[in-house]
Amino acid sequence: MAFSFSNKQLSELLRNVAAVYQIKNKNQFQIRAYELAADSIEHSTSDIKTLWELGELDSVPGLGESLRGYLDELFSKGKVKHFDEIFEGIDKNVFELLKIAGIGPKTAFKLTDAGVKGIADLEEKIDRGTLLRKEFSEKVLTNIKAGIGEYKRKSDRILLPVAQETALGVIKYLEKHPKVKKADTLGSLRRMVSTVGDIDISVASEAPEEVIKYFCDYSLVDRVVESGDKTATIALKTGLRVDLMVQPPELYGNLLQHFTGSKNHNIKIRSLALKKGYSVSDNGVTEVKSGRVHKFTEEESVYKLLGLQFPSPELREDTGEVEAATEHKLPTLIRPTDLKGDLHTHSSYTDGKNTIQEMVESAQNLDREYIAITDHSYPNLDYSKRIKEIEQINYSQDKIRVIKGLEVNINVDTTLQIPDEILAKHDFNLVSIHTSFRQTEKEMTNRIIRALENKYVNGLSHPTGRLLLEREGIEADWAKIFKFAADYGKIIEINSFPNRSDLPDLLIREAKKYKVKFSIDTDAHHVDHLKLFDYGIALARRGWVEKTEVINTLPYSKLEDIINLSKN
DNA sequence: GCCGTTTTCGGCCCGACTGTTTTCAGTCG
Structure with missing residues (x-):
């Protein structure tokens, strides 16, 4: 019998332990160890429980012997004796209060100690004036009250x-x-x-x-x-x-460097700097021995002084970029100007707001060399009419090539929504999940691979199906899917639409390991959406993607070699 | 509690701002 915990639940648990350790004035480095482990689990692309089952927990940075032991106990018994002891005497409302900006562990503890039962109760007690006393002054309570107001108004991210x-x-x-x-x-x-x-x-x-x-x-x-x-x-x-x-302008480079990287990137850079005898902050890089301060107008100079290759801001997440910068082996990241065409767009034939003609004209105004119109696979669609219209546009002008494409639903039973005869009449077919998002990992992996096996299918669009701030992505064995895609030349899409941003950056990194080829597309449903490439490029850069890994950096003439476009 | 091109012990990033603090704790990024 094993107990299930999501990565999110695990990281929350470890963060709660760290919070209680702060309340109990434990060693600050022990506290940080728990926080780092929580970060590491939260950002892991693998399911921690699965890694535990495989006996591969030691591959997770920040999980040492002790924490691996506690997780082992958690997964096998459902709870951890050591954690239960830690949480003893701590009101669980503490953790809810921590969501308010300005309330940290110590304040949260003092508040629950004073009888506060949660955020709503806190607000009520402040309004009634029953909390006013020496440790919660008028000013402190006013500040907390404002924090509650902001918490209620804003969504998390x-x-x-x-x-x-x-x-x-x-x-x-x-x-x-x-x-x-x-x-x-x-x-x-x-x-x-x-x-x-x-x-x-x-x-x-x-x-x-x-x-x-x-x-x-x-x-x-x-x-x-x-x-x-x-x-x-x-x-x-x-x-x-x-x-x-x-x-001041002479320290502007130091300022940019200090406040751009993630917390863990900064910690790593400053630790590395210390070993070389430098203390790094936004007030300059100080030589520890001599006290000499280096001020830089450009942040490149900070990295140069430390002997590091310059990491583009998108890379500064402590996911290996500091090590790569030390060895001067950072990737040459793809740039917006590298993209030659868009391979995923919709028209008014399905749920797009503009006609094919309008989409094509707008794409041409944006200097695209080609555009695939990939409408959804609605069963009742007049596919012949649509194909004819595209062919006529191609016949009537030679400034931009229009590719006959489709975005085909993968049914829950692994079949495709429309028959092969229709797919065969198109030059670029993407498949995607639009229903039954909550299948098991095994079922979903099988569903996607069966679909990709179809010889008329070129690639998988918005692979995880996530909608940011709305819906989690599907569960799937990505390693298996990426390997299949790489082996059989199927494209994995990086979808630029901001609330999709799909593949997520960490999965892009995974896919790269298998030498998957990507396309970066807008998934435009309106002419204005055709400009969304910048978000896809940013996402790809966060995934360390280079120009050569993306098929739509190719000119139309070379693209034909890869996706066997019919002449039209 | 983690970790190793100063390795199995002894370190662990750096600083701003607030409150009421006359030297610092708490919170945040």
Whole structure:
């Protein structure tokens, strides 16, 4: 008898242990070990329980002998005696209160100790004034109350384009100030993570106090959370937080470097720097012995001083890029200008908003060399009419080639939604899952591989089927699917649509190991969507993808060799 | 509690801001 725990549940459990250790004033490095293990599990592409079953837990970084032992106990007995002892005397409401910004483990503990039963109860007790006492001053409670308000207004994370739009508004406002020399995004936004929790912005200026005051006066501000000499945080009316970091222009490179990488990237860089005798921060790179400070206007110089190849922001996640940069073996990442055409788009024949003609004209205006119109496999569709229309467009002009494509549903019984005779009349057929997302891993893997076995099928689109902030992706044996795709020349799509961003970056890295060929597509359902390539490119770069691994970097003439296009 | 091009012990990234703090703890990124 074994007990099941998802990666998310496991990382939450370890984070809770870390929180209680903080309350109990345990060794800070022990606390960090638990947090690092939680991060590692949360970001793992493999199911931790499956790894445990295979006896491969030691492949997970951050899981040492002790933690592997605890997980072993957890999976076999359903609980861990050591953890139960740790949690003894700790009200479980502590963990709910931690969701409020500004409340950490110690404050959460003090609040539950004072009888608080959760977030709603906390708000009520603050309003009634029953919490006011020495350890919770008026100011502290006002701050917490504002934090609760923001928690209720905002969703956990927002999609990258939404964050970018908000950030652009702030940056445009900042750039109007005469003392602002430069302004950029930082953090997860600059790394182009598909969902973003808050917005970080950098400014180069000789007059930080003036800029910070100006920032706090931004029209969409709900409240100023904090503001000091060189940084400030505001909460917008939407509940979203914006952090500002200011440094003089001669330290702007150091600032960008300090606040772009993930927490673990930064820790690794600074540890590595220490071994070389440097202390790295946004105030410069200091030679520990002499105290000499290196200031840089460009962040490239920081990495150069440390003897590292420059890692593009998208790579700075501590997933091997620091090691690769040490050996100067970072990949040459694909760029937006490398893409020659789009291989996944829809028209008004199915659920697209524009006609084929309109889609083609827009694609041509965007300098695409080709576009595949891949409408859904609706059983009642007039396929001959659609094919004829595409052929006529190709006949009438030679500026852009239109590829007759389809996006075919894979039925739950592994068959395809339409017969082979229809597929055979098209030049590019993608398959995808649009129903029954919750099959077992084994069933789903079989379903996808059966579909890819069809000789008329060229590739798999939006492979995991995830919808960010809405729906988890399917469970499947990706290693098996990637191996099959690589062996039989089937393409795995990187879907640019921001709420899909599918494959996820870590699975792209997995797929690369099997030498899978990708396509980067927009999945456009409207002419405006044809511009979404940048998000697919960003995702591919986060997955370390190079130009040569993506088939639609090829010109039409070379593409024909790969997908056997019929002459039309 | 983890980990190793200073390996099985002794280290473990760096700093800003707030509150009420006269030197620091808590929180955050």
